[in-house]
Amino acid sequence: MVLLALALDRETEDRLLPDIIDHGHVIVARPATVSELLAAIERHSPDGLIVGASAGTLTAELLAASDANGIRVVALAATAQERRYVAELGLHEVVAADADWFEIESVLTMGAAIPLRIDDPPDRGGHADDASGVTGTPGSPEAPAPGRHRGRRAVPGRRAKPARQPSPGPEPAAAAEPAGGLEGPGIVIAVWGPAGAPGRTTLAINIAAEIAAAGHTVILADVDTYSGSIAPSLGLLDEAPGFAAACRLSGADALTRSEFDRIAHRYNSPRGAFQVLTGIGRPSRWPELSAERVSRTIAALRGWADYVVLDTGFSLESDEEISSDLFAPRRNAATLAALGIADRVVACGLADPVGMARFLRAWGDLTEVISTHRVHVVMNRVRASAVGLGAAGQVSSALRRFGGIEAAVLVPHDQAGVDAAVLTGRTLRDAAPRSPARLGILGFVQRDLLDAPDAVPARRPWRRATPWRGTAPAT
Structure with a gap:
């Protein structure tokens, strides 16, 4: 009843x-x-x-x-x-x-059945061939049986009502289950870049794809409060943004594994599937992503996957400094919260004169927000036509001279491969497996991101940063 x-x-x-x-x-x-x-x-x-x-x-x-x-x-x-x-x-x-x-x-x-991709029909029975290790989808043994009410959620401080149903099992608590392939909580990787489309979303998507292909469970979340782009890049429906829904549930202490399975999309690939929480389709919805909600949501997600990859916004401006209302929501709070929580931060920029100028100006702001020991620098679209002969050396020299960055990861330019991925709504691994850009990202993931995160040392000024990890792949 x-x-x-x-x-x-x-x-x-x-x-x-x-x-x-x-x-x-x-x-x-x-x-x-x-x-x-x-x-x-x-x-x-x-x-x-x-x-x-x-x-x-x-x-x-x-x-x-x-x-x-x-x-x-x-x-x-x-x-x-x-x-x-x-x-x-x-x-x-x-x-x-x-x-x-x-x-x-x-x-x-x-709960509602949600299509996973634009060309997929809804499937209320759950997802076949679930390689992600995430359970609790409708139709699975952990989902509520038909006729059993799942809408009542536990809320702190609310008096429990007498049971009117046949003994429902307890809902799984947020972040209660261990990650599929790693011991303890999952590793959070935040991808950040300055304004000007430096390739944050493309990099985040393909980092998630390569980690999933290595046999780990992965959740990809769009935390950008300015222009969520993961859904259109992967051909996913984004009318109801998954990350905003997760934040709303988290704010009500109702983000459980079964609710996550209901709102998350799944990118299906024979080479490694992963789950996706799409971003807000309209920038005006940014107040839904408050710092507290984002932090609680990420904490829950890292309990359900080996790796959580976050596509963040570009702005690092502290809104509190320009607002007279200290209790008003902050548009950049989601990005700042994600960067603060992340075990590893991937800072990306474009390898051309305009892109490097933007990156180096924003670099100082980033190093004031987080410590440099967990930051990896990646420069996208490295090409001689933009910076001259010896593109890799030119880019590395500029970063070393003006930013104190000793060794950045350089991803070669491959417009055809990236266009093929966007056109088909696929990752580079699926759409263009031999792409030079994809091979550059693969090497970076295998070399720098699949290791367990180091212990967090004391914060140091960015100008005294130790040499950067990783070497530049050949172009």
């Missing part, structure tokens, strides 16, 4: 009401507006809300209140515009307004 509150039009409500009662559920309220729904949550503490997918019955405020009280919300959408509205709010549980009660109840109890 599930306690429900309905906020539907009269015709839809009359159609569903007999089936709801026949299945043994109880309707505790039938509000008509968001304010009445909020009052019903306070007064009746329902297990689930079934609402129309319009601004009159579904808002961000309602979703926040539902998360805080562990209530699952299912929206019934009658038009494509309503579906887009629900997706903008970050709600995955949406079904057609003319769906029968069996389909609505399935989403209410099991």
Whole structure:
């Protein structure tokens, strides 16, 4: 038995009401507006809300209140515009307004099925050939059985209600399970670069692909609050951003393994699959990625995979210095939090005069934010046509002279290979395995990123940094 509150039009409500009662559920309220729904949550503490997918019955405020009280919300959408509205709010549980009660109840109890790629159909039964080692997908033994309510989440300080269901098993706690191939928590790798499209997303995607191909479980997350690009680069649906949804769940102490499996996409590859949390599609949604939520989300993710790769934003500006409201959200907080948590930071730039100038200006800012011992410098698109003969030597000399960087990793330019990967929505390993750029990234991953992180020494000024790890691959 599930306690429900309905906020539907009269015709839809009359159609569903007999089936709801026949299945043994109880309707505790039938509000008509968001304010009445909020009052019903306070007064009746329902297990689930079934609402129309319009601004009159579904808002961000309602979703926040539902998360805080562990209530699952299912929206019934009658038009494509309503579906887009629900997706903008970050709600995955949406079904057609003319769906029968069996389909609505399935989403209410099991969660929504999400397509993994643009050309993939939804698969409610879970993912076949799951090489990632992540379990708990719908249909697996760890997922709730059909008819068992999964919407009620544990919230600190909330009084537990008497059980009305047949003994559901406890939900897995966030970060409770060890990583698949490594002992202890997973390793977090943050990829950062200055403004000007230095190749952060391309580098993050292919680092994740090469680590996964080495036999490790990997989660790739888009933490960029300015222009999330991982979803379009891999041909993934990004109408409902996965990382923002994870942060929202984490803020309500509800980010569990099963919830992560529900909101994460999966990049399928015979050479090494990995899971993806897509970024925000609209820059205006950046307030959802607060420092606390991002930190808690990353802490949970590193408990479920050997490696967590983060594609961060470019700006390192401390917003507190220019804001009079010390409690206002900070747009750069997500990037700063990710860099602070990361075990390794990959700082990338473009190997041309403009790109190196931008990188070296931002380099001082980066070294003021984090200590240099865990930073690897990677210069993308190394080519003689941009810097002259002996491109590798020219780039290395400039970095050494103006940045004190003794040895950076140099990735050769391969426009054709990168274009083929973007066109097909694949990694370089899958789209262009012989690409010079892919081989440069592979060597960097094998040499520098697959080792266990060193112990963290005391912070040192960047100008006194010791020589950089890694050697430049031949071009």
